[in-house]
Amino acid sequence: MRRRLPAGLRFRLLIALLATSVVTLGVAALVVLPPLQDRLRDQTVETVEDAVADHLGQFDRELAALQEADVPYTEYDTRLFPAANALEDQSGARVLVLRDTLEPADPEAPPPGFIYDSDYTTTLFTPAMLDAGIDGQKGLGLVTKQDGDTVIVADEVGDGWSVVAVRELSEVSSLVAEVRNRFLVAAVVGLAVAALLAIALSSTLLRRLARLRAAALRITDEGPDAQMPHDERRDEVGDLARALARMQEELRRQEAARRAFVSTASHELRTPLTMLQGTMELLEDDLRAGRLDMEDGLRQVETARLGLNRLSTLAGELLDLSRLDAAVPLRTEPVELGEIVRAVAAEFELRSERRDTPIELALPAGACWGRGDPDAIARVARILLDNAMRYGPPATPVRVGAHADHGRAVITVTDTGTGIPPEERERIFERFHRGSGAGGAGGFGLGLAIGRELARRMGGELAIDESAERGTVFALTLRSTSSPAEDGRAGRDRVSA
Numbered sequence: 003m004r005r006r007l008p009a010g011l012r013f014r015l016l017i018a019l020l021a022t023s024v025v026t027l028g029v030a031a032l033v034v035l036p037p038l039q040d041r042l043r044d045q046t047v048e049t050v051e052d053a054v055a056d057h058l059g060q061f062d063r064e065l066a067a068l069q070e071a072d073v074p075y076t077e078y079d080t081r082l083f084p085a086a087n088a089l090e091d092q093s094g095a096r097v098l099v100l101r102d103t104l105e106p107a108d109p110e111a112p113p114p115g116f117i118y119d120s121d122y123t124t125t126l127f128t129p130a131m132l133d134a135g136i137d138g139q140k141g142l143g144l145v146t147k148q149d150g151d152t153v154i155v156a157d158e159v160g161d162g163w164s165v166v167a168v169r170e171l172s173e174v175s176s177l178v179a180e181v182r183n184r185f186l187v188a189a190v191v192g193l194a195v196a197a198l199l200a201i202a203l204s205s206t207l208l209r210r211l212a213r214l215r216a217a218a219l220r221i222t223d224e225g226p227d228a229q230m231p232h233d234e235r236r237d238e239v240g241d242l243a244r245a246l247a248r249m250q251e252e253l254r255r256q257e258a259a260r261r262a263f264v265s266t267a268s269h270e271l272r273t274p275l276t277m278l279q280g281t282m283e284l285l286e287d288d289l290r291a292g293r294l295d296m297e298d299g300l301r302q303v304e305t306a307r308l309g310l311n312r313l314s315t316l317a318g319e320l321l322d323l324s325r326l327d328a329a330v331p332l333r334t335e336p337v338e339l340g341e342i343v344r345a346v347a348a349e350f351e352l353r354s355e356r357r358d359t360p361i362e363l364a365l366p367a368g369a370c371w372g373r374g375d376p377d378a379i380a381r382v383a384r385i386l387l388d389n390a391m392r393y394g395p396p397a398t399p400v401r402v403g404a405h406a407d408h409g410r411a412v413i414t415v416t417d418t419g420t421g422i423p424p425e426e427r428e429r430i431f432e433r434f435h436r437g438s439g440a441g442g443a444g445g446f447g448l449g450l451a452i453g454r455e456l457a458r459r460m461g462g463e464l465a466i467d468e469s470a471e472r473g474t475v476f477a478l479t480l481r482s483t484s485s486p487a488e489d490g491r492a493g494r495d496r497v498s499a
Contacts, residue, residue: 019200027189039178053093060085065160095169100135138164226253274309281306319448332375339404346383364403372411372480374460385449386415394419411482418473
């Protein structure tokens with residue numbers, strides 16, 4: 003039965019994208035529409051004001067000519083039509099010309115204050131229009147008033163006359179409403195497109211995640227050799243796929259190491275146990291028969307001792323690994339590396355004589371102080387020296403040295419063997435990995451892994467010195483420090499400071 007991803011992620015992606023679109027459109031509407039209406043209203047008012055100011059001179063000339071010719075008021079509208087029409091065309095406003103409203107009414111004249119009106123369809127005058135015309139006649143300059151959605155602009159022309167331009171601003175509201183309606187239509191279309199894109203994107207994303215989930219489940223069911231999908235896209239899901247592939251490769255390596263360890267450990271355990279069992283049976287038979295040969299008994303005891311040593315080595319390495327995995331804290335203190343090198347070399351003196359492999363010490367004239375755990379440093383030195391004597395050619399010296407270099411304290415172990423191939427120089431530090439040159443030599447592939455982990459726990463590093471022209475050089479690098487006395491004085495100085 004095929005397992006599928008839950009639909010919750012698809013729904014959340016869709017809601018997130020739609021919510022983002024809605025918020026974006028809402029913010030855009032709030033930012034654009036209210037300022038747009040205010041800006042359009044202001045521009046309309048400015049247009050009317052500019053138009054009135056531009057045509058005042060024309061009205062002045064026309065009125066002066068009419069008064070000089072003593073033209074009756076009834077003919078003013080005809081003579082003022084060109085100037086008023088030009089003002090109306092430029093401003094889009096209703097144009098009124100008012101005379102001095104304080105003069106006595108002339109029976110032959112239009113109603114008091116009225117000379118010209120470009121709108122012949124109505125005679126409606128609001129108090130605001132008259133007030134603006136009167137204010138214009140007072141010589142106050144350009145007068146602008148708003149009466150609801152109506153803007154009124156007036157200014158003086160002639161002597162006691164005024165031009166009044168009246169324009170409705172409702173068209174601005176209508177235009178903004180039209181923009182708002184179009185914006186809503188665009189928003190609906192945009193949300194529909196966003197929904198379709200969200201569905202397509204989420205479907206693609208979830209299909210890729212589903213393949214990775216199925217691959218992870220296959221690894222769980224079938225092990226690290228299960229088939230893994232390839233996703234080469236340069237995004238987060240592609241990174242996840244590549245991370246899973248690296249995890250699978252690491253699982254394969256660990257599984258191969260585990261199998262190799264089980265095979266090696268079973269062989270290494272079976273051999274000494276078989277020898278011990280056979281030796282004990284032979285000794286028992288000799289003792290029961292009363293024909294014990296001392297030389298033969300000693301050989302059997304030596305064989306048993308070698309088997310026990312191999313078992314003890316394996317138990318010690320497994321114990322070291324368990325301590326490292328349990329993160330047992332290590333000490334940090336000044337350590338004289340020369341003393342540790344001498345002590346470890348002395349432990350291997352008997353083995354060195356049996357293999358005819360001399361151990362040469364290369365130590366500085368003075369002390370070489372490093373910071374770390376003395377037992378851990380000695381353990382790493384034993385691992386390196388054992389490794390050199392185990393895999394190095396017999397009857398050739400092994401050099402063990404210590405020196406300080408640029409703020410670092412270094413222990414080196416050098417053999418004159420064939421060296422380690424470049425492709426294996428990092429893998430030999432993996433647990434249970436034995437190099438291709440190990441052959442039939444004993445060992446479980448744990449020593450160098452333990453040594454590197456101990457070195458890193460002490461803030462140092464265990465690596466192969468690649469500058470060596472012959473053989474193999476392992477270098478344990480630690481932080482350099484002063485002697486315990488100087489270190490203590492420095493600590494007291496820091497505290498007092």
